[in-house]
Amino acid sequence: MAEDLPVLVVGAGPSGLRAAVDLAEFGTKVILVEKRNELGGAPIRWKYKLLAPELRPAEEVMGPLLSSVGSNPLIAVHKDAFVDVCDGPPGNFRVVIGRNDGGAFVEKRASSIIVATGFEHFDARVDPRYSYGRAPNVIGINELEGMLKEGRVVGHDGKVPKRVAFIFCVGSRDKATNPWCCTVCCGVSIKQAIEMKELIKDVQLYMIYMDIRTTGQWEKLYWDSMEKYGINYIRGRVAEVYFTGEKLLVKGEDTLVRGPFEVLFDMVVLAVGIEPGPGTKKIAGTLGLQLNENGFLAPMHPNIHTESTKEGIFLAGCCVTPMSIEESLAEGSAAAMAAVKFGRRLAPKLEV
Numbered sequence: 001m002a003e004d005l006p007v008l009v010v011g012a013g014p015s016g017l018r019a020a021v022d023l024a025e026f027g028t029k030v031i032l033v034e035k036r037n038e039l040g041g042a043p044i045r046w047k048y049k050l051l052a053p054e055l056r057p058a059e060e061v062m063g064p065l066l067s068s069v070g071s072n073p074l075i076a077v078h079k080d081a082f083v084d085v086c087d088g089p090p091g092n093f094r095v096v097i098g099r100n101d102g103g104a105f106v107e108k109r110a111s112s113i114i115v116a117t118g119f120e121h122f123d124a125r126v127d128p129r130y131s132y133g134r135a136p137n138v139i140g141i142n143e144l145e146g147m148l149k150e151g152r153v154v155g156h157d158g159k160v161p162k163r164v165a166f167i168f169c170v171g172s173r174d175k176a177t178n179p180w181c182c183t184v185c186c187g188v189s190i191k192q193a194i195e196m197k198e199l200i201k202d203v204q205l206y207m208i209y210m211d212i213r214t215t216g217q218w219e220k221l222y223w224d225s226m227e228k229y230g231i232n233y234i235r236g237r238v239a240e241v242y243f244t245g246e247k248l249l250v251k252g253e254d255t256l257v258r259g260p261f262e263v264l265f266d267m268v269v270l271a272v273g274i275e276p277g278p279g280t281k282k283i284a285g286t287l288g289l290q291l292n293e294n295g296f297l298a299p300m301h302p303n304i305h306t307e308s309t310k311e312g313i314f315l316a317g318c319c320v321t322p323m324s325i326e327e328s329l330a331e332g333s334a335a336a337m338a339a340v341k342f343g344r345r346l347a348p349k350l351e352v
């Protein structure tokens, strides 16, 4: 009976973990497949310290999810693994799971599938303007998260930076790379600037932005950053980050005063955008799912992300579009509910 078969969840970031835990709480068995050798997705991989907008410790969100998945006998976890084959009818999919270390393949049956394969960061080496990967002390917001968590933000020479620029929209809202907005990177950058100011009291921070997109509750971070922390904002576009041999010279145009600027910094932080990763492309191929023109998984209906273009396969989180952790968790729960409803709806049909 479809209702008794497990649900396959692909990807163990916030959305996949939430889906797995909710399914198990419904009494539904889960097969959780994660390609990396650790669970938790981006918040664990990049060592998030505080979550915007509330600035609460990432452990408060991720800890209970990870321990529930680890301890619930209804959830079978396959780490370092991938879905190799999927065929059979919705309600009774045949799934073959492989291991990245070349270990034995296992065959399973699943009533439905939830795809929660998340995102990757834009690789700033693609855009040579920023000198990422060539000049020292040019880092991504993903790398800064780990430094903030360790409580140690230093340059490659071990020196504490005195003047730092954040450059917004790197690999976002740019038709030459990724035309979409990554939605969280303004707020995440401002959150990180506040954390940096708490850590290095005399650091001077300059946020070089196109537009500030801190919607809803995230707007408070923006005001606090200026009013409580004295963080500076420059509305502008960066033309080049140039390493002088000692400092980083950021050249660009101030689009408010309509004039060029050139400022020396000790460190440059790139707010690298969110894009669909190779894991999403791979699972789309394996499951026969449609991608949209930007490479994200296409939902059946533009305003309901949960349903994919194939019956019995549901979607959640950043594999559909960039979103916050709060939204990813909600989508994981919604996908779990959709999978349970699907199993129950199909059960009598399969019995006939």
Ligand SMILES: Cc1cc2nc3c(=O)[nH]c(=O)nc-3n(C[C@H](O)[C@H](O)[C@H](O)COP(=O)(O)OP(=O)(O)OC[C@H]3O[C@@H](n4cnc5c(N)ncnc54)[C@H](O)[C@@H]3O)c2cc1C
Pocket: 010, 011, 012, 013, 014, 015, 016, 033, 034, 035, 036, 039, 040, 041, 042, 043, 046, 048, 050, 051, 052, 053, 081, 082, 083, 116, 117, 118, 119, 120, 121, 141, 142, 145, 184, 188, 191, 274, 277, 278, 279, 280, 282, 283, 316, 317, 318, 319, 323, 324, 325, 326, 328
């Ligand atoms: C630097 C940074 C800081 C952020 N800080 C915040 C914040 O403070 N507050 C906030 O609300 N949001 C924040 N976000 C956004 C947040 O990271 C995302 O909303 C969240 O991680 C999305 O969860 P997800 O489960 O959809 O994807 P992910 O976290 O990307 O997890 C997806 C998982 O799927 C796995 N996977 C991929 N492909 C496959 C495959 N084919 N097979 C098996 N497994 C696969 C991946 O390895 C990964 O473990 C931040 C983002 C960035 C870039």
